Amino acid sequence: MVQNITELLRSNGFKVTPQRLAVYEALANTKEHPNAEMIFNGLQATYPTMSLATVYKTIDILHEIGLVQILNAGEDSFRYDADVSEHAHIRCVECGRVDDVFDLDTAKFNEQIQQNTKYRLVGQQFYFYGVCADCQKTSETH
Amino acid sequence: MVQNITELLRSNGFKVTPQRLAVYEALANTKEHPNAEMIFNGLQATYPTMSLATVYKTIDILHEIGLVQILNAGEDSFRYDADVSEHAHIRCVECGRVDDVFDLDTAKFNEQIQQNTKYRLVGQQFYFYGVCADCQKTSETH
């Protein structure tokens, strides 16, 4: 982490509150790519008064200051990831879990986009869909 | 088109109705990647009694029989594409338009996924985000 969340919030004119720290911590300590409700549920034990609206508002801020990336893996809800490095994701079409996919070489795409379209590129998201190891085992037993 | 929609519906046990043909035609005749409401609005003139629920139900069937792919370009609503070939999409972060991106070489990813994860791969979706030509012009004038 180049700069801690407290500093980043302050320098962007946001106040530092326990809720904001808690939501970020929850995201930073999991690889589950939770959606808002999963974050909310996870915080119920330690922050019983936390509201779902606050989770959404906080994520909005965390995304704005570059601490969280927003995923759209073909579900009804958005998922969030505190690892903002450029990496792809893969979702299990059976159980819905979402995992990271690192080390894909996508560098040359930027160039191709510049050539094939008239867009000025600002970002990208790559999603793969498949059946995870656990679900493959389960189907074998049928 | 390898097989026409009428045949495909029948062979999958679905009835052929004017609504189903109309929704598919609407999707096949545009490159706008419309969402359900856009399709619904576009059909209002010729099918005044068409309901939004029918659009959703029809898309569900069209997707099931492989005539439509579902896009999740980071918006609140899903978009749909009657071009089911494997190709990427790019969305303008200013105006929201979604365009096709063809000819990206993603073949070697399949192999990399098999090596880096334990998933059995079944599909993929690549999204790019940028500023389209029109919106670049607009911002220049500011």
Add this chain to the structure above:
DNA sequence: TTGCTTGCAAAGTTTTTGCAGGCGC
């Protein structure tokens, strides 16, 4: 004729908004 399909309305889900009280600074 049979039963899938439509279209309306209602409900469900996810996310956003309004506002009074509370807290960071």
Add this chain to the structure above:
DNA sequence: GCGCCTGCAAAAACTTTGCAAGCAA
């Protein structure tokens, strides 16, 4: 103390569902 922030409730946006009437086969 000032003004942003929280949490509740209500609303908004999108999608799904239930059901009576209608149409494809």
